[in-house]
Structure formats: structure tokens, C-alpha cells
Amino acid sequence: MGSSALFITLTYLVFGILWIAISGKLVLYLADGIELSSRFELYKGLFFILATSLLLYAVIRRRERLREKLEADITKSEVKWKNIFDSANDPILILDRDYRIIEANSKACDLYGYSPQEFQNLSIKDIHEYNDIEFIRSQMNEVINNTGSEFEINHRKKDGSIIPVEISTRALMKDDGVEFIHIVHDLSARKNIEKKLISSESKYRTLVEASHELIWATDEKNVISFVNNASRGIYGLAPVEMIGKKFTDFATKEQIDLDLKAIKEAIKQGNEYLQYEGSITDSRGKEKYLLTNCIINKDSTGKLTGMFGTSLDITERYESGERVKYHNRIYSLMTNMNQLIVRAKNKEQILNDACRLAVEFGMFQLAWIGIVDGNSGKVLPAYRFGKYENYTGKLEISVNEPDNIKGPIVRAFTEKVYYVSNDVENDSQLMKWKAATLEKGFRSFATFPIEVRNKVVAVYNIYSENKDFFGKTETELLLELTEDISFALEYIELENERHIIEDRYKNIVEKAPIGIYVHLEGKITYINPEGYSILGAATHKEIVGKDIFELIHPEYKEIVLSRLEKVQEGIAASELEEKFIKADGTVVEVMVSAIPYFHEEKKGAQVFFRDLTEQKKTQREINETNERFRLITKATNDALWDWDLLTDDVWWNDGFKDLFGYNDDEIGEKIGSWEERIHENDRKKIISGLHNAISSGHDFWFDEYSFLKKDGNYAYVFDRAYILKDSGGKPYRMVGSMIDISFRRKMENELKESEEKWRSLFENSPSVIFTIDKQFAITGINRSFINRYNSDEIIGMNAFELIQEDEQTRVKEIIDRVFSD
Structure with a gap:
């Protein structure tokens, strides 16, 4: 406002001064008289007032318009700013x-x-x-x-x-x-987000550090700038031991050349992503194989700025791949060897080709087969193939070597054991031939005994240029191959005996005590004599050619059909009772089993059957015997017992209660109850003798002892038992009986006393007394006789030599009468 007022005042002042200065001269110029002059003065004043008013109005109006516009702009700006402020x-x-x-x-x-x-x-x-x-x-x-x-x-x-x-x-x-x-x-x-990023970064850092893959980064000079903890497992080094170094510091020249070749090829082709397999040597000197995936970083000019990647330890996979190659070599060797065995005609062909095939298909460096010289005991390289020059001839090996220096080849002969060395250079067993073996480039060695009829006749020796060649599978396959060679050699030996064996087998079948017939597609093609005899036929011709269901009783047809399906699938049919129809139409019960039989692509079976007529009869007799035994155990006065040696359980019949007076609940179910009732003077001897009989493999045991009765007295018993054994000869059961011989023992004691009394009278009689047998030979004399005659001369002498001739007849009559009574 102050500036506007000043502007108007100055304008008015300037206009007024100019008007006064100009208007006076203008009036004098225009007015010739005073009257006209006064009128002009009046007009001049009015014009001034009018002009100044218009000028002031124009100036003030312009200022007002400017102010209004400014105020409108300010209002508009305020509204706009307010809208921005509120809608921000x-x-x-x-x-x-x-x-x-x-x-x-x-x-x-x-x-x-x-x-x-x-x-x-x-x-x-x-x-x-x-x-x-x-x-x-x-x-x-x-x-x-x-x-x-x-x-x-x-x-x-x-x-x-x-x-x-x-x-x-x-x-x-x-x-x-x-x-x-x-x-x-x-x-x-x-x-x-930052918190999540920090957490995510921590998680991924943990994953990176915990990863079993090597995660790494290098700069433009291939210097390692980062490596995770997997370096410990792969390189055997901590990350700090690798950062600042190059990966080439941990590889051999060959390994470096292979890696650089792959990297340069990728860079040359403009690839930013690279994958290749390489190998490194860890801190322990072990070679490892890595699968590397990396990104090649470049700047805008295409210059290498570094690499980032991962390396996975594929040593196990690589070695497995190599092992598969080894397996394939062995399988190829086995395949060709088995084909040879089928065609081979003699031992020399088999052994020569076993060496040749090992080199040609097994890709071994050398294979030789040694045999023992019967005179010197030396192992001779009789068959060989491969790099044997200046090697096999230098090997001095004898089966007569002392035990302390015996090598693997000798032990293969003498102990029937194979031997594998996967590191010839460090194998103490091969020190004697180490230099010569390494000179030929052999790094692994194996020897396998070749047996024929359980006797080592040769040793198969093979050599590889690779260390650790003979893994478990390779060794097992080579053992199998050696067994095949052994089988082939044995087969050739047995081939000469084949006809004899076949004749013998045919003879066995023909004379077998069971029926045997063969059928193909339901038709009988063979039957042995026992078979057609069971079926009541005179010859095999009456049976051969028939359908099998002509022999099988109708009620067993469905069962046989079901069993026959399984047999034709290769599953043997176990024994089953069936009924066959004999030639005369009668029925015979048989026990039948069968095994698959194939001939010229026809399916059939070998059927074995035996007549159950006698067995059924025997079974009936056994049942009768069991019933008889049950009745006998009830009727006998003996105490019968059955002892299970596996469970120690013992069973007693009713005779035990009758003999010794015990009730059922007093007898006891274990053998210990019997042992406790044996008199203490007899117990140790009886128990020891019983167990000795069991452990010594005896079939029987018997003894006499005093046994406690319920009334407290002891019965003198005679106990005897039979020891049963299983198929392996191991005792599993005893059955026996106890007899009360107390009365017999008493009579024996009385008889003994009587005998001693009469023997005393016999020995001490003053008369001459002698005894004779039925042939009148003197068998004994008393002391009075000895005083008169020499006993050595008398014993065995005919008694009539001591009797006068005229008395002999009378004495003989008396003696005959005594013997007859």
C-alpha cells in the first residue's frame, strides 16, 4: 500500500509541474486579449482537474486490477496447495x-x-x-x-x-x-522388509555355510575371495586357508590343464555359464572328483571380472562309474569264459583261454595259471597271456616254502584261500616280487585257487594296472569265474564217467523200491518196474502211452489238476495221499510226489509213488501196539517213565504210584523230583552214570539203587532206559521202567549168606571134596584135596581117573542119578 501511494503522488506532482510550465505559454500564444486570456485560464484549470482525475483513475484502477489478480492467484494457489497438502x-x-x-x-x-x-x-x-x-x-x-x-x-x-x-x-x-x-x-x-532381509540373509548364509557343496567366488585374477565350510570336507582345509589363494594351488598339472581347457573353451564361446567335471588333490593327498557349475562375470567391455560357482564332490559317483566299468569288464570276461566252457573239449583249451580272455575282455595286463611240479614242488607258469615277458620266468615259487615266508600263491595251493592286493607297492606279502611287478606297471594283483574234486590243481593269477581294482563285487565275480573254471575242469573229468553214471542211475531207477513214471502233456512216456508192478501190470507197455487220468481215481482229479499246474510252473509237489486205479480196475492207495520235467519244449512231470497198503497195515498195527502199551502200562507193576531231555519234563505211569505209594500231586513233573528220592549213598553215582550215558552217545542205561517210598522206607529198584536220538545223533528223550527188586535183593543176600556158609564147610572139611561138570571134568577142589594133590594138575582132569576101576561103574550111576534129578 505504501509503494502504491508514493507512485500516485509522484505521478501527480510530475504532471502538475509539466502542466503549469506548458499551459502558461500556450495561453499567451493563443489569447490576444485579457478577456480571452481569463477564459483560457478557466479552461486550463478545468482541463487540469479533468486530466488529473482521469489519470488518477487510470492509475488507481490498474493497481486495483493487479491486486485483484494477485489475490485471485493467491487464493487459487492456496486452494491448490491445500489440496496437495490434504491429498499428499x-x-x-x-x-x-x-x-x-x-x-x-x-x-x-x-x-x-x-x-x-x-x-x-x-x-x-x-x-x-x-x-x-x-x-x-x-x-x-x-x-x-x-x-x-x-x-x-x-x-x-x-x-x-x-x-x-x-x-x-x-x-x-x-x-x-x-x-x-x-x-x-x-x-x-x-x-x-529389512528385518526379513536380514533374517533371509542369515538363513541363506547358514545354508551356504552348511551346504555340502563347495560354494566359492574368485576375482579377475582367479584368486579365491570366498569359500564356504564345505572346503573342510572336500579339500581338508578351512576357508581361511584357501581364501587369497588360487584353486590351481590344490591340483596337479594334469588336473589344472583339464580345468583350464574347459574354462577357456567356455570363455571363447561367450558362455556365461559353465559346467564341467574335474579333479583335485586334498590336503591328505587323496584325489577327489568334482562337478563344478560356475558363472563367468564380465564387465561392460567383456573383460573377465571373476567367477562364482559351486563344486560338488562326486568322488563316490565317479568311482562308482569306474567300478561299473570294472564290473562290465569282469562280466564280459565271464560271458566269454562261459561260452568257452560250453564248447571246450579239454583242460588245456580251458586254461589257455582263461588267460587269454582275461587280457582281451577283462582288460587285465597279465593272466597266468600255475601248476605244481610233482617232483620239485615248484609252481610253474604253465598257461599265460599278456605282458609276461621278463616276469613270470623270474618268479621263484615253491609249495615247499617254510610257513613264515609262504606267499599268497603258495597259500592258495596249500590252504585253498584266495588273495587280493589292491596296492602292490605297499603290500608286505608281495615284497619278494615287488620290484619286478611294479616295473611291469602292475598295481593290483589277485590269485584264486582252482579246485577239482576238492583238490587245488592250479592257481589263477591276474594283474591290473589300476590300484584298488579288486573291489568286493569284482572279487566275488572272479571267485565265481574261478568256480566256473573249476566246474569246467571237473566236468571234463566227469564227462568220461557220464555214461557209467547214466547207466548206474538208470539201473537205480529200474530197481527203485518206489514207483516212478514220467509224463509229458498228460501222456505217460516211461514207468519203472516197481511202478507198473504196483499198478498190477505185467510190463511197462500196459502203462506207457496212457493218459495220467486213466490211473488217477476220479475223486482226486481236481486235486491233481491243481497240483499239476504248479508243477508245470516249476514248483515241486510235496507228498500227498492219492488213489490209483490198477490194471484190473481195483484201487490202490499211494503216496505221491512230483517234480517238474521238460523235454523238447513240452511240459510234464516226474512222479514218484509208493504203495501204502503195507504202510496202512503197519499203521493199524502201530495203533494196536499203542493201545496195547496203554493197557500194559495200566496192568504192569513196573513204574514206567518218559523223560523229555529238552524240557526236563518227566511222565510216570500208574505203576509208580502203586509201587511207591505217592499221589498224583506228590509225584512231580520234573526229573529233579526223581533225583531227590534216590538214597543219598546212591544219588551221586546214579545221576553221574545217567548223564554219562547220555553224553557218551550210549543207547541204553541201567542201574540199581535205593528209592524213597512215601512211607519213609526205601525200595531197592532196578532201573533201565532206552535213549532216543534225533537225526543228528543228539539225545532228546529217554523212556524206561523201574522194578522193585527188594525181595530179590533180600533172597540174593540170603543165598549169598548160605553160599558162604556151605563154601566154608566145603573149604574147611577134613574130607577130600571136589566138584565135577556133566562131562565128569573136575571143576573145583577143597583144601584137603590140595594138601594131597597139585591143584593145577587136578582141575580139568576126568574124575574117574581118581576112582578105582571096580568102583567106577557104581559111582557113575550115582552121578547120573544126581544130574537127572
Whole structure:
């Protein structure tokens, strides 16, 4: 307003001065008289007033229009700014110089939870996490000094929760002070993302460090800049021991050349991704095989800046692949060897070709077969193929070597054991031939005994240029191959005996005590004599050619059909009772089994059958015998027992109760109850004798002893038993009987006493007494006789030599009468 007033005043002053200066001269020029002059003065004044009024109006109106336009622009700008302020995506706070909030947009209200009116009652300190005014003041001063600033801080919402925010602040300088515009960026989402990123980074770092694959990175000079912990398992080195070095520091020249060739080829072709297999040597000197996948990093000019990749230890897979190759070599050898065996006619062909095929198909360096010289005991390389020059002739081997220096080949002969060496260089068993073996390039060696009829007749020796060639599978296959060679040799020996064996077998079948017939596709093609005899036929011609179901009783047809299906599938049919129809139409019960039989692509079976007529009769007799035994055990006075040696259970018949007076619940079910009732003077001897008979393989045991009865007295018993054994000869059961011989023992004692009494009278009689047998030979004399005659001369002499002739007849009559009575 002040500037507008000054402008109008100056304009009016300039116009007035100019008008006064010009108008006076103009009036004098135009007016010739005083009267006209006065009129012009009046007109001049009126014109001045009019002109100045118009001029003032024009100036003032222009200023008013400018002001109105400015005010309209300001209003429009304010509306526009207000719209921007309210519709801004970020919360905006306007602070006065005392940091009070004088205005907040809708986003600020949404973020903090306050209404616009509530905001106007707050200062920035009220929403600051720590309410620290000095901290806020220092921030605002920094804003003023720099006309703006950005910083991160935590704010408190209306509900008390804390949110991380980024504040972009600008200071607006005004006449009455300063205002601050706070543009707030909510960092909650970003912070959550950062937290997740940190967690994700930690997780993936853990995965990288825990990975069994080697994860690595190199710079433009191929220097290792990163490697994970898998380096410990693959290289045997910690990551710090590898970082700063090159991978070429851990590989042989051959390994390096192979890797570089693959890398250069990839770079040459412009590939950014590379995969190749290579090998390295770990800290323990072991060669390992790696599958490497890597990305080649380049700058904008195409220059190599480094590589990033992973390397997987495929040593086991690689070795498995090599092992498969070894397997295939052995299988090829076995296949060709088996084909040879089929065609071979003699021993020499088999052994020569066994060596040749080992080299040609097994790809061994050398194979030779040694046999023992019967005179010297030396092992001679009788058959050989491969790199044998200047080698096999140098081997001095004898089966007569002392045990302490016997080598694997000798042990193969003498002990029937094979031997495998996967490292000839470090095998102490091969020290004697080490130099010569290594000179030929042999690194692995194996020897296998070739047996014919359980006797080693030769030793098969093979050599490989590879260490660790003979794995478990290779060894097993070569053992199988050696067995095939052994079989072939034995087969050739047995071939000469084949006709004899066939004749013998035919003779056995023809004379077999069971019926045997063969059928193909249901027709009988052969039957042995016992077979057609069981069926009541006179010759085999009455049976051969018939359908099998002409022999089989109709009630067994379905069963036989079912069994026949399984037999034709290769499953043997176990024994089963059936009925056959004999030639005369009668029925015979038989026990039948069958095995598959194929001839000229026809299916059939070999059937074995035996007549059950006698067996059934025997079974009936056994049943009768068992019943008879049951009745006998009830009728006998003997105590019968049955002892299970496996369970120690013992069974007694009723005779035990009758003999010794015990009740059922007093007898006891274990053998210990019997042992306890044996008199203590007899117990040790009886038990020891019983177990000795069992362990010694005896069939019987018997003894006499005193046995406790229920009434407390002892019965003198005679106990005897039969020891049953299984098919392996192991005792499993005993059956026996106890007889009370107390009365017989008493009579024996009395007889003994009587005998001793009469013997005393016989020996001490003053008369001459002698005894004779039925042939009148003297068998004994008493002491009175000995005093008169020499006993050596008398014993065995005919008694009539001592009797006078005239008395002999009378004495003979007396003696005959005695013997007849």
C-alpha cells in the first residue's frame, strides 16, 4: 500500500509541474486579449482537474486490477496447495517456531490416530519417542542452518505404539518468524522388509555355510575371495586357508590343464555359464572328483571380472562309474569264459583261454595259471597271456616254502584261500616280487585257487594296472569265474564217467523200491518196474502211452489238476495221499510226489509213488501196539517213565504210584523230583552214570539203587532206559521202567549168606571134596584135596581117573542119578 501511494503522488506532482510550465505559454500564444486570456485560464484549470482525475483513475484502477489478480492467484494457489497438502501420500506436519503443530494433513491423522483439532493442541515433542526437547531443538537448528534436513527417528502414535519414521524437514522463513514443514515417511514396512532381509540373509548364509557343496567366488585374477565350510570336507582345509589363494594351488598339472581347457573353451564361446567335471588333490593327498557349475562375470567391455560357482564332490559317483566299468569288464570276461566252457573239449583249451580272455575282455595286463611240479614242488607258469615277458620266468615259487615266508600263491595251493592286493607297492606279502611287478606297471594283483574234486590243481593269477581294482563285487565275480573254471575242469573229468553214471542211475531207477513214471502233456512216456508192478501190470507197455487220468481215481482229479499246474510252473509237489486205479480196475492207495520235467519244449512231470497198503497195515498195527502199551502200562507193576531231555519234563505211569505209594500231586513233573528220592549213598553215582550215558552217545542205561517210598522206607529198584536220538545223533528223550527188586535183593543176600556158609564147610572139611561138570571134568577142589594133590594138575582132569576101576561103574550111576534129578 505504501509503494502504491508514493507512485500516485509522484505521478501527480510530475504532471502538475509539466502542466503549469506548458499551459502558461500556450495561453499567451493563443489569447490576444485579457478577456480571452481569463477564459483560457478557466479552461486550463478545468482541463487540469479533468486530466488529473482521469489519470488518477487510470492509475488507481490498474493497481486495483493487479491486486485483484494477485489475490485471485493467491487464493487459487492456496486452494491448490491445500489440496496437495490434504491429498499428499505422505503425512505432513507444519510446525511453528515453538515446534507446535499448527496443521496436519489427513495422512498424518491416519498414521498417528489424531484428528486435525487434536494435532493443533500438540507439539512435536508430544509425538517424539523420548519427549526430549533439547534433542528436537538441535535437530531444528540443523534444519534452519541447512534450510532442510532428513533424519530417522521413532514417533509415538495416539495409541502409544512406536513407529519408525523418516522426517524430511524444511524451514520457511517469515516476517514474524519461522515455520517447519515435516514430511513424514512411515518406515514400518521398510523396517519389516529389512528385518526379513536380514533374517533371509542369515538363513541363506547358514545354508551356504552348511551346504555340502563347495560354494566359492574368485576375482579377475582367479584368486579365491570366498569359500564356504564345505572346503573342510572336500579339500581338508578351512576357508581361511584357501581364501587369497588360487584353486590351481590344490591340483596337479594334469588336473589344472583339464580345468583350464574347459574354462577357456567356455570363455571363447561367450558362455556365461559353465559346467564341467574335474579333479583335485586334498590336503591328505587323496584325489577327489568334482562337478563344478560356475558363472563367468564380465564387465561392460567383456573383460573377465571373476567367477562364482559351486563344486560338488562326486568322488563316490565317479568311482562308482569306474567300478561299473570294472564290473562290465569282469562280466564280459565271464560271458566269454562261459561260452568257452560250453564248447571246450579239454583242460588245456580251458586254461589257455582263461588267460587269454582275461587280457582281451577283462582288460587285465597279465593272466597266468600255475601248476605244481610233482617232483620239485615248484609252481610253474604253465598257461599265460599278456605282458609276461621278463616276469613270470623270474618268479621263484615253491609249495615247499617254510610257513613264515609262504606267499599268497603258495597259500592258495596249500590252504585253498584266495588273495587280493589292491596296492602292490605297499603290500608286505608281495615284497619278494615287488620290484619286478611294479616295473611291469602292475598295481593290483589277485590269485584264486582252482579246485577239482576238492583238490587245488592250479592257481589263477591276474594283474591290473589300476590300484584298488579288486573291489568286493569284482572279487566275488572272479571267485565265481574261478568256480566256473573249476566246474569246467571237473566236468571234463566227469564227462568220461557220464555214461557209467547214466547207466548206474538208470539201473537205480529200474530197481527203485518206489514207483516212478514220467509224463509229458498228460501222456505217460516211461514207468519203472516197481511202478507198473504196483499198478498190477505185467510190463511197462500196459502203462506207457496212457493218459495220467486213466490211473488217477476220479475223486482226486481236481486235486491233481491243481497240483499239476504248479508243477508245470516249476514248483515241486510235496507228498500227498492219492488213489490209483490198477490194471484190473481195483484201487490202490499211494503216496505221491512230483517234480517238474521238460523235454523238447513240452511240459510234464516226474512222479514218484509208493504203495501204502503195507504202510496202512503197519499203521493199524502201530495203533494196536499203542493201545496195547496203554493197557500194559495200566496192568504192569513196573513204574514206567518218559523223560523229555529238552524240557526236563518227566511222565510216570500208574505203576509208580502203586509201587511207591505217592499221589498224583506228590509225584512231580520234573526229573529233579526223581533225583531227590534216590538214597543219598546212591544219588551221586546214579545221576553221574545217567548223564554219562547220555553224553557218551550210549543207547541204553541201567542201574540199581535205593528209592524213597512215601512211607519213609526205601525200595531197592532196578532201573533201565532206552535213549532216543534225533537225526543228528543228539539225545532228546529217554523212556524206561523201574522194578522193585527188594525181595530179590533180600533172597540174593540170603543165598549169598548160605553160599558162604556151605563154601566154608566145603573149604574147611577134613574130607577130600571136589566138584565135577556133566562131562565128569573136575571143576573145583577143597583144601584137603590140595594138601594131597597139585591143584593145577587136578582141575580139568576126568574124575574117574581118581576112582578105582571096580568102583567106577557104581559111582557113575550115582552121578547120573544126581544130574537127572
